[in-house]
Amino acid sequence: MRNFASTVVLVFYLFIPATTSAQQSAMNHFVDGVEAYESGSYQGAITSFEKAIELQPGNLEFHYYLGLTYSAMDRYEEALEVFEKIVEKEPIAFRKAYFEIAAVYARQKHYQKTIDTLTLVEEVAPKDARIYLEKGYAFQKLNQYDLAIDSFNKAKDLEPKMSQLVFYNIGAAHFEAEAFDEAEEMFTKAIEVNPGTPIAQNARQAIVNARGAKKAQRPWYFSGSYAWSYDDNVLQKALEQAEIVSSTGETLDKGDQFQTLNVRIGYKFLRRKKLETGVGISCFSSVYRDLTDNNVLGIIPHLYLNYGHHPFYARILYDYSHYNAGGEEKLRMSALSPVITIVEPHNLKSEISLNYQDKDYLDDVTSDARHLSIEIVQSYKFPDRDLYPRAGFKYGSDDADQEIFSYDYYQLLLGLSSSLPWWGTRGDISLAYEKDDFHRNPFYSLTGDREDNKYILALSVVKPLSDIFQLAFSYSHTRNDSNVSNQGIDPYEFKKNVYSLMITAVF
Numbered sequence: 001m002r003n004f005a006s007t008v009v010l011v012f013y014l015f016i017p018a019t020t021s022a023q024q025s026a027m028n029h030f031v032d033g034v035e036a037y038e039s040g041s042y043q044g045a046i047t048s049f050e051k052a053i054e055l056q057p058g059n060l061e062f063h064y065y066l067g068l069t070y071s072a073m074d075r076y077e078e079a080l081e082v083f084e085k086i087v088e089k090e091p092i093a094f095r096k097a098y099f100e101i102a103a104v105y106a107r108q109k110h111y112q113k114t115i116d117t118l119t120l121v122e123e124v125a126p127k128d129a130r131i132y133l134e135k136g137y138a139f140q141k142l143n144q145y146d147l148a149i150d151s152f153n154k155a156k157d158l159e160p161k162m163s164q165l166v167f168y169n170i171g172a173a174h175f176e177a178e179a180f181d182e183a184e185e186m187f188t189k190a191i192e193v194n195p196g197t198p199i200a201q202n203a204r205q206a207i208v209n210a211r212g213a214k215k216a217q218r219p220w221y222f223s224g225s226y227a228w229s230y231d232d233n234v235l236q237k238a239l240e241q242a243e244i245v246s247s248t249g250e251t252l253d254k255g256d257q258f259q260t261l262n263v264r265i266g267y268k269f270l271r272r273k274k275l276e277t278g279v280g281i282s283c284f285s286s287v288y289r290d291l292t293d294n295n296v297l298g299i300i301p302h303l304y305l306n307y308g309h310h311p312f313y314a315r316i317l318y319d320y321s322h323y324n325a326g327g328e329e330k331l332r333m334s335a336l337s338p339v340i341t342i343v344e345p346h347n348l349k350s351e352i353s354l355n356y357q358d359k360d361y362l363d364d365v366t367s368d369a370r371h372l373s374i375e376i377v378q379s380y381k382f383p384d385r386d387l388y389p390r391a392g393f394k395y396g397s398d399d400a401d402q403e404i405f406s407y408d409y410y411q412l413l414l415g416l417s418s419s420l421p422w423w424g425t426r427g428d429i430s431l432a433y434e435k436d437d438f439h440r441n442p443f444y445s446l447t448g449d450r451e452d453n454k455y456i457l458a459l460s461v462v463k464p465l466s467d468i469f470q471l472a473f474s475y476s477h478t479r480n481d482s483n484v485s486n487q488g489i490d491p492y493e494f495k496k497n498v499y500s501l502m503i504t505a506v507f
Helices: 002-038 042-055 060-072 076-089 096-107 111-124 129-141 145-158 160-176 180-193 198-216
Strands: 220-231 256-271 275-288 296-309 312-325 328-344 348-361 369-380 387-400 407-419 426-438 450-464 469-482 494-506
Touching: 002 042, 002 060, 042 060, 060 076, 060 096, 076 096, 096 111, 096 129, 111 129, 129 145, 129 160, 145 160, 160 180, 160 198, 180 198
Parallel strands: none
Antiparallel strands: 220 256, 220 494, 256 275, 275 296, 296 312, 312 328, 328 348, 348 369, 369 387, 387 407, 407 426, 426 450, 450 469, 469 494
């Protein structure tokens, strides 16, 4: 009997340190896994969590983090399998695993499964506000806006601290349902809760968007702008000076002030949430005080189609324009301009713009041409800051009937847009470099070769005056030089500064 008791005591003392050592080893592997998971080293995290589970298989926290890692790696089926086993064993203590199951379904866009999963959580923890917040998001994705709003309100009732977020979310649901007055009301309430938070900042912009979207619902659209400008070195060709066609870079070495008026009116004959089509007409006028040969008048009928379904947005514009310059008919031009915008993850946005112009000159001097350009601009929004840097590239080619007047160009662009701390203004700055390659033309040089380098700095400050009017000041500096030399002088070298003050109205 004594020998048996001694054996039991010996086994007991040997077993207890071994168990404690296994627990400690499992915890070490778990800590290593968490560090790897948080640093993004997911495969290393999986290895560590699996070692911890092997040593201590009953610890559900180890399993939970393994599921999180699978989810972060988009290995959704494995993540679901892990989380479902957890809630089978501990549906109440580990109800957070339900939320991860719902999140996986949401990433897979299985929103009804998301809602069904959250309903299971509701059965075990009906007073958890997070359930109704997540349900609201899922209902919103299914365009079930009334149910989304009810869920958000339940979250607020259970957790009043969520009121600002809930007001914002309800506003977003009203916005998507195109109830823009109700959306503005909710965004305003979100701001009133705490005006200094990032949510309040987003709500202010959302109010602007809601007002703009409400205005966009009208079948008729009308906008106009008037600007006073001064250019200290006007381009020779009126249509190039007015930026109707691409500039080939000859100047008058004269300055003058000018005024521009642009009016646009149209009717939207198809208005859907994702699709809109309209037709209209624009009138453009540019009038100089002294250099009246540079006066331009344009009449531009247009037809457009807009399509938008997050994260993809597209616009196609066709116009057929007729321009007079210096009091004479100058140009008839048809143009097709598709623009594609893609809202990407990580606060990125890409915009691809194409433009094709068929130019029919009416002066019996300028060669008819086809112009094609493509521009790609990538922009980024800093998190929690109203700061938008951008970078872009543009290529263009002008194919004239007379080959000697053809040319190609490319442009590199950097820019930054941000709100300014003064009087509710917004600022923008851009810097562009453009290289123009002209085809052989003895008009340009004895050899016919001409390559231009152009540098453009542009600044603007915009101040909204109301929902309809805004005031803008802009400045641009352009410097151009070429490889052409005439007795040591570059005839295409110039500098120009343009100052403009513009008022714009959108009805």
